[in-house]
Amino acid sequence: MSKAFFGLPEEVIFCKRCVISNQRPSSTVEFKHKADEKKATIGFGEDGICDACKFQEIKESQIDWNSRDEALRELAAKHKRKDGGYDVIVPGSGGKDSVFTSHILKYKYGMNPLTVTWAPHKYTEIGWKNFENWIHVGGHDNILFTPNGILHRYLTQQAFLNLLHPFQPFIVGQRIIGPAMAAKFGVKLVMYGENQAEYGNNPDDNYIPTMDRKFFSVRDPEEMILGGKSIGEILGEKRFKLDDFAPYIPPSADFLVSKGVEVHYLGYYLRWDPQECYYYAVENAGFQANSERTEGTYSKYSSIDDRIDMFHYYTTLIKFGIGRATYDAAQEIRNGKITREEGVSLVKRYDQEFPMKYFKEFLEYIDITEQQFTETIDRFRSPNLWDKVGNEWRLKHTVWQQPSDTEWS
Amino acid sequence: MVMSRVRLIARLDIKGPNLIKGIHLEGLRVIGDPREFARLYYKQGIDEIVYMDVVASLYGRNSLHDIVRNTARDVFVPLTVGGGVRSVNDVRELLRSGADKVAINTAAIKNPELIREIAHVFGSQCLVLSIEAKRQGKGSWEAYADNGREKTGLDVIDWVRRGVTLGAGEIMITSVDQEGTCKGFDTELVRAVSDAASIPVIASGGMGKTEHLVDVIAHGHADAVSVASILHYKRTSVPEIRSAAIAAGIEMRNAP
Amino acid sequence: MSVEVVIIDYGIGNLFSVRRAFEHCGATVVVTSDLEKILAAQRLVLPGVGAFADGMRGLKERGLDKAIRSYADSGRPLMGICLGMQMLSSVSEEFGEHQGLRIIPGRVTSISGIDHQGKPYKVPHVGWADMQSKTYETAWKGTILDGLHPGDAVYLTHSFEVKPDNPPHLLAYCDYGGKEITAAISKENIYGVQFHPEKSGPVGLKIINNFINIRL
Numbered sequence: 001m002s003k004a005f006f007g008l009p010e011e012v013i014f015c016k017r018c019v020i021s022n023q024r025p026s027s028t029v030e031f032k033h034k035a036d037e038k039k040a041t042i043g044f045g046e047d048g049i050c051d052a053c054k055f056q057e058i059k060e061s062q063i064d065w066n067s068r069d070e071a072l073r074e075l076a077a078k079h080k081r082k083d084g085g086y087d088v089i090v091p092g093s094g095g096k097d098s099v100f101t102s103h104i105l106k107y108k109y110g111m112n113p114l115t116v117t118w119a120p121h122k123y124t125e126i127g128w129k130n131f132e133n134w135i136h137v138g139g140h141d142n143i144l145f146t147p148n149g150i151l152h153r154y155l156t157q158q159a160f161l162n163l164l165h166p167f168q169p170f171i172v173g174q175r176i177i178g179p180a181m182a183a184k185f186g187v188k189l190v191m192y193g194e195n196q197a198e199y200g201n202n203p204d205d206n207y208i209p210t211m212d213r214k215f216f217s218v219r220d221p222e223e224m225i226l227g228g229k230s231i232g233e234i235l236g237e238k239r240f241k242l243d244d245f246a247p248y249i250p251p252s253a254d255f256l257v258s259k260g261v262e263v264h265y266l267g268y269y270l271r272w273d274p275q276e277c278y279y280y281a282v283e284n285a286g287f288q289a290n291s292e293r294t295e296g297t298y299s300k301y302s303s304i305d306d307r308i309d310m311f312h313y314y315t316t317l318i319k320f321g322i323g324r325a326t327y328d329a330a331q332e333i334r335n336g337k338i339t340r341e342e343g344v345s346l347v348k349r350y351d352q353e354f355p356m357k358y359f360k361e362f363l364e365y366i367d368i369t370e371q372q373f374t375e376t377i378d379r380f381r382s383p384n385l386w387d388k389v390g391n392e393w394r395l396k397h398t399v400w401q402q403p404s405d406t407e408w409s
Numbered sequence: 410m411v412m413s414r415v416r417l418i419a420r421l422d423i424k425g426p427n428l429i430k431g432i433h434l435e436g437l438r439v440i441g442d443p444r445e446f447a448r449l450y451y452k453q454g455i456d457e458i459v460y461m462d463v464v465a466s467l468y469g470r471n472s473l474h475d476i477v478r479n480t481a482r483d484v485f486v487p488l489t490v491g492g493g494v495r496s497v498n499d500v501r502e503l504l505r506s507g508a509d510k511v512a513i514n515t516a517a518i519k520n521p522e523l524i525r526e527i528a529h530v531f532g533s534q535c536l537v538l539s540i541e542a543k544r545q546g547k548g549s550w551e552a553y554a555d556n557g558r559e560k561t562g563l564d565v566i567d568w569v570r571r572g573v574t575l576g577a578g579e580i581m582i583t584s585v586d587q588e589g590t591c592k593g594f595d596t597e598l599v600r601a602v603s604d605a606a607s608i609p610v611i612a613s614g615g616m617g618k619t620e621h622l623v624d625v626i627a628h629g630h631a632d633a634v635s636v637a638s639i640l641h642y643k644r645t646s647v648p649e650i651r652s653a654a655i656a657a658g659i660e661m662r663n664a665p
Numbered sequence: 666m667s668v669e670v671v672i673i674d675y676g677i678g679n680l681f682s683v684r685r686a687f688e689h690c691g692a693t694v695v696v697t698s699d700l701e702k703i704l705a706a707q708r709l710v711l712p713g714v715g716a717f718a719d720g721m722r723g724l725k726e727r728g729l730d731k732a733i734r735s736y737a738d739s740g741r742p743l744m745g746i747c748l749g750m751q752m753l754s755s756v757s758e759e760f761g762e763h764q765g766l767r768i769i770p771g772r773v774t775s776i777s778g779i780d781h782q783g784k785p786y787k788v789p790h791v792g793w794a795d796m797q798s799k800t801y802e803t804a805w806k807g808t809i810l811d812g813l814h815p816g817d818a819v820y821l822t823h824s825f826e827v828k829p830d831n832p833p834h835l836l837a838y839c840d841y842g843g844k845e846i847t848a849a850i851s852k853e854n855i856y857g858v859q860f861h862p863e864k865s866g867p868v869g870l871k872i873i874n875n876f877i878n879i880r881l
Contacts, residue, residue, distance in 0.1 A: 275436050275438070278432075278435075278436045279432065279436060279438070282432050282590075288433070289432070289433045289435045289436065291433070291543055291585065291586070292558075292560060293558045293559070298558065299435070300433065300435045300558075301435055301436055336439070337437065337438075337439070338424075339425060342424075342425075342464060342467065342468075345464075345467050345468060346467065349467065414792050414793055414794065415792075416791075416792050416793065451866070454866070456792070456793055456820075478681070481681060481682055481685055482685055482689075483685075483689065485682075485686055485689070485863060485864060485865070485866055485867075485869060485870060486820065486864055486865075486866055487820060487822075487861075487864045504679060504681075505680075505681060506681065507679075507681040507682055507685070509679055509682065509861075509864060531714070531715060532714055532715035532716060533789065533824075534714060534715075534789055534791070534822045534823070534824075535714065578789060578791070578822075579791060607778070607785070607787060607788065608787060608788070608789070609787050609789070609791045609792075632787060632791070632792070633791075633792070662792075662793035662795075662818045663816070663818065665818070665866050665867055665868060
């Protein structure tokens with residue numbers, strides 16, 4: 001009888017090269033996401049090395065980046081329009097990744113991108129500044145789509161209470177907007193930045209430049225599950241109409257196919273390095289790192305535009321035992337920016353830090369009390385991960401308590 | 410204040426065995442072997458070299474002894490070492506390894522008496538108070554610790570005055586806002602610090618071209634200028650900076 | 666056969682750098698506080714940084730003050746660096762009045778911090794200054810400054826300077842705040858340098874070289 005929630009692997013092991021654990025969830029088809037579903041998690045090899053690290057090896061030595069670059073040029077040429085219209089949709093919020101993607105496509109590969117933004121719940125000051133610089137310093141056209149706040153907040157609240165996944169509605173919307181806008185504007189190409197497969201989703205996804213269409217197959221909207229409830233259930237509460245859900249209902253795969261829409265990842269064509277994206281964004285589009293460290297990690301340039309974002313990572317810590325610092329450190333270890341030893345020290349110091357700065361705002365945003373917050377998060381602490389010692393919750397397994405492993409040289 | 414000769418200082422941020430460089434003290438890129446860079450700058454006539462261990466606070470120790478020892482073998486200009494210096498003993502170890510001066514930041518903020526202790530045992534001349542400053546609004550800056558990661562609530566100018574009283578020998582003032590951008594120093598910051606301190610002030614953070622150096626000396630009243638990105642990324646060289654500065658009327662040691 | 670240089674270890678000073686610089690110039694270096702070795706040395710170096718009183722105490726505790734005076738009387742070459750130079754003089758004003766080794770008569774006084782126009786300047790004096798002498802052509806020949814010229818820069822960091830009682834003992838000065846500050850003193854084979862030759866690049870190394878190879 002498994003003690004682990006969500007069908008997580010019972011035993012907790014940490015990658016020998018980076019600091020990620022085998023509890024790391026892979027991406028979910030978000031609008032089929034129910035509370036009791038079994039989560040797919042990152043694969044680990046017999047040698048104790050995670051799939052993301054293995055993919056890094058491939059990235060570094062087995063992929064012919066010249067030919068990928070060629071393929072990108074061909075793609076650009078294929079979609080280039082003679083009538084001055086947009087030829088690629090670049091979804092993003094003005095963070096380092098979308099800035100890099102749109103700017104390099106426009107200025108190096110000669111494309112004509114339209115950037116589209118599914119609005120963050122609440123822009124931080126630095127996030128808004130970077131968003132504006134993206135447009136005004138980087139030089140891009142942008143459409144900012146902001147969903148109805150009443151519904152969005154309700155869904156976020158429900159997602160928090162039922163799934164401990166407050167970011168779910170945001171992720172749904174963000175994934176839809178690129179292809180949806182492409183279809184509306186008669187643009188056939190949507191280009192995202194990094195491929196989540198790099199971080200441990202199905203490695204086979206890394207070889208296919210297009211996104212899996214299973215994300216875009218909804219037959220009956222009322223069956224869609226948002227915030228852990230079906231839309232039908234929510235409609236039953238008589239607060240919202242089906243019309244209100246328009247931004248969350250994806251266009252069907254068939255419709256997209258008929259419009260010729262394809263979704264690609266720039267990370268397939270160019271060797272992705274988040275820190276280099278940061279440098280590029282600073283040097284070309286007025287991007288600025290935050291002046292202060294983000295709570296829960298050591299980094300100042302990663303994912304800094306949404307005040308609610310902190311709680312996405314914090315809930316990840318509760319559910320899977322790994323927090324923001326783990327994600328940042330794992331990525332930087334793989335890209336050779338820090339050693340594993342340093343990553344472990346950073347995780348130890350920052351991973352479990354509570355995001356105090358925007359806590360009150362978060363509670364107000366989703367209209368719950370602090371008590372409800374605490375009760376909810378405690379419900380989601382998987383017994384294979386957490387122990388209660390006196391009044392405190394402690395992680396049973398941490399990366400810094402593991403015996404030292406061989407250094408990856 | 411009378412201007413004496415301005416010193417040109419190369420600053421090398423070090424992590425483990427590597428010279429690294431960031432922007433806004435973030436996104437640290439590996440550049441190469443610090444000793445090679447130090448040797449090159451020495452040969453080119455740099456006035457002084459600063460080594461900062463940027464992960465020292467994380468590990469709770471300064472780990473530069475080997476690099477320092479190695480550098481001091483054949484680099485015969487003053488060497489200042491900082492990062493994770495917490496005690497009189499840490500200072501002793503670094504000086505023994507070949508450092509001439511020691512820079513402290515976080516430890517001094519946590520325990521200002523440390524400045525007095527170090528000055529008493531080794532003399533003020535070996536103690537550089539390193540301050541990382543972030544602009545708060547007009548004419549006001551907050552001191553940051555831990556390589557630009559943690560706020561302290563300390564007003565920079567107040568802290569400067571206190572540091573001088575406690576016995577610091579020099580102040581190295583780094584602008585977190587300008588650092589790594591190559592867009593110029595925070596001259597207003599340097600000026601405020603220099604006016605408040607009767608000890609030499611080293612301006613750090615933002616050097617992109619000679620005009621910046623001239624500006625921070627003429628208007629910021631800096632006694633020394635610390636340069637990093639443009640040297641490490643080889644956008645210019647020590648002799649180029651020196652001759653351009655002298656041509657612009659700055660008093661500097663002639664090329665040796 | 667390389668020249669052996671003894672560097673005095675009395676608990677104070679940047680011994681590593683001084684040692685390395687002399688080794689780099691080809692000397693065999695012995696760092697010691699052993700009285701016999703010091704008395705028997707062919708070349709003796711007295712380094713030091715910090716406060717005068719602490720330095721003198723460090724020497725006295727080890728009986729080194731007598732040994733150094735004895736050595737100085739023998740006529741063999743001696744170099745005092747920074748605080749080492751200051752201790753060669755008679756008396757210092759730093760933190761009260763303190764007696765020095767009295768080897769080159771003079772007084773250690775603080776750098777005033779006010780220039781010739783009455784404006785304040787920074788103390789300690791830190792940085793590179795050009796060595797000057799009005800009589801260098803004759804005065805520097807055969808000394809540790811042999812082959813150097815006014816305008817050659819050296820690295821100083823100090824709040825106090827030595828004013829030798831006898832003008833001929835002033836070997837070189839430098840300009841700070843419009844005033845002349847003593848950079849080097851000498852009396853026969855005894856030298857004092859306020860600057861750090863081990864930190865003054867090629868100019869400093871030349872001075873060290875001169876000292877190692879000085880003609881007796």
